[in-house]
Amino acid sequence: MTRILAIDQGTTSTRAVALDDSGQARVLASVEHRQIYPRPGWVEHDPEELLRNVSDCIESAGRDFAAVGIDNQGESCLAWNRRTGEAISPVIVWQDERTAADNERLRSDGAEALTMARAGLHLDAYFSASKLGWILKNVPEAQRLAGAGNLCLGTTDAFFRHRLTGRFETDVATASRTSLMKLATCTWDADLCALFGVPVDCLPDITETHGELGEITGCGHPLTASIVDQQAALRGHGCQHPGDAKITFGTGAFVLALAGPEAPDSGQGPVPTVAWARAGAAPVYALEGGVHAAAAALNWARKLGLFDDWTEIAGFDRPTAVSRGIVFVPALAGLACPHWDRRTKGSWMGLGLDADPMDLVQAVLEGIAFRTAEVVTSMESLAPVSQQISIDGGMTRNPWFCQFLADCLGRELRVSHERELTAIGTALLAAETAGCTIEPPSGGDVIEPRAQPAHWAETFRQARALAQTYARQRPDGGKTLGTA
Template sequence: MRLAAIDQGTTSTRVLVADDAGGLEIAQALRHAQHYPRAGWVEHDARELLANVAACIEAAGAVDAIGIDNQGESCLAWDAVTGEPLSPVIVWQDNRTKDVIERLRGEGAEALTLARAGLPLDPYFSASKLAWILDELPAARAAHAAGRLRLGTTDAFFLDRLTKRFVTDAATASRTSLMNLETLDWDPELCRLFGVPVECLPEIGPSAGGVIGMAGRIPITASIVDQQAALYGHGCRRPGDAKITFGTGAFALAVTGDRIVRNPAIGLLPTVAWRIAAETVYAVDGGVYDAGSAIEWLGRIGMLNGVDDLQAFDGGPAIERDLVFVPALSGLGCPHWDRSAAGLWLGMSADTTRAQMSQSALEGIALACADVMRAMAAEVTIGDVLSIDGGLSRSPYFAQFLADALGRDIRTRSFDELTSLGCAALAGLALGVELPERAGGDIVYASRDLGRDRWRQRFDQAIGRSRNWR
């Protein structure tokens, strides 16, 4: 039995082929262009993404089922008849709607989004992006007038084009700020608040457990947000199981079972982890906007020669020399939710080296993640060992510093394509296939207390300097 998992992420599309004998192979990986037409705007070409998804399906060869995971909040408009995009994909990082969000917040609308969607007002989520498309793009307005407009996250576009079914899943819909977290339906009041016509949105269905649609002769049996797929891939099933995935951003999730966690005061986001057939599992989510993107930026400005520069550093932590980096290039996520915050270094002197600045950047990302996990631990009993994956997990220095900053052991996996692995495992459920667990090769970094309270205090001071800058 062979399963293909298409991981359509922020910077690339890749396909993992898994089989019930334990085989795992990345059969194709394709990068796509990032477009920045204005400051704060981030876009993808929907046609390019769809072509890469199709190429990955072809590269997988003969498989029994397909799962697709998506970017989450990234969204677009397209024509229901021709299938042609009517907008670019507006990426989750995009903040073009920040003024609209501030106006709604000033009008007291955040109480409604917190009560129904469980989410604060933020350009991160899809609702204000979809409203912007309808407000600003004549082609979208014309399609709406003609009854041909479709609005949705990228998964709905892919499924519509591949299977002719206009659907999304409950986990992805929970990231839009338009779905009622309790009923798992589009909420009419939220749609009215943002000005998104509910009749233009896809049907909400399960994430896995049955056939979602047919891509030619192959059933698509799973469709889910990438971070929720990673949660499943880490083996997180019970309340308190948690992981952090380090990609463009850093995304922490912890399973809460049938409980919807609501504590906006500390910046936590309740979300659907997955809906398998009729059973819904919830999670709590907290994100750092800039993780891998901050490292890529360091490379672009010549601060890094390559990933080898991030493996080890001479001397103790940079923060012990009062050198602090706040990774707020796109603002601050959980627990602050402050898009006005700016990235910064503090504590540089005439003898500060390039290596020390790179070291402090790693530490700043880890300390931001520690803030997220402390917020989660206030609501959920998190296990003693936290599982991490993604690019930064491959840096021994970063993994050890994160363990020390958190006061919690960190586990990295021998096979770190856990988003794809989770997507494949979900796809197998409809066929009664369980992928075998991979044994051996994991590394556990034991936590040490080298001054984490002092680090936290210094980092909090730097966070205070970065806020309200823009």
């Protein structure tokens, strides 16, 4: 039996998943890593801890694999020594907001026209470019190594691949998340690099997402896929035609819809991105939009003591919170697509003395659904989105949330039974290069939408707009504490 090993290196854990030629996925190892919060708005990981977990997952899986694929967090990035491979900075995670003020200054100078035209991306701390520029300005060792020609700057995948295969490379899908790559040519753009203060010669070479990507030291397995986790999940969901879409509810909620062989126009909401590109073939593009705090918002509510067990919030014996005027805006890490507003923060509105913890949690779930619907609606303004959307992630095990989401979207949802779609997508891409034919998983529960009063969405829209107004009118202008 042919098996492919997928290493799913996510925001909270690293997982080793084996996929056999019947399409069956089996989790072989799972290791959590620390979340480091040195200042308000800053989120970091220990790069050596991440690499150790990746290596341990590969080693513990054994040697009976035709190929290995690795997916990564996307926009999280760091700096390391080209000669020794040693990390000289923490991983600055995609959620990190330390460069929000830098991006606002660039926007005030009119620089967003350049990033939108070349990279297709808004100016936002979410993307890697400003974080890499911050490292060069604030880490003295980075400046010293750059002067000596020994500095590596890149996303986490490039760090892993450099240490595991000896090749300083990133894939085209991950590069498209940096705001340093010209989307039309899939090459680093000198003007974008200059804008963010990132030397082009410190960046990795850009490769296809699946092909001959080197041999992993120690185990000898060929690395045949390297890709962003959300793009991997898109493939795992079976999305292969323009308009096919998926939503993954993890730390954040990320919507991706396939666009085809041409990059979609850059709009005010969702952003164009590379879905994948095989060796010798033109890239396939997608539209992407996200809600930065999805499961993260629920975990936060649980830590506040609003509920103890997930079964407590699988259903509610009361009308919807929004119908009673209670709304939560889940902007705990700012508003992403389609607003791109880092100043706005999370807020409950409409609370009275009769509100109880379940009202607050119900509003959190509803707020995530309403924000997800905003993302999908903004996508439809640029390209068609299928009438059935496939969803996965921990939150999709909550039946009440899934039904409310279907109602907000006004379309069918297919809730996958498979919990490892990101790893499966990575393995499917790795299998193509290895010459293996694997049938992807299919099936899932279909949820039909119910009619939802239009004023519910309008109530949420007004609450979200009020949260944005409050952020703009604060004496500090909504500036995140601790922003450099």
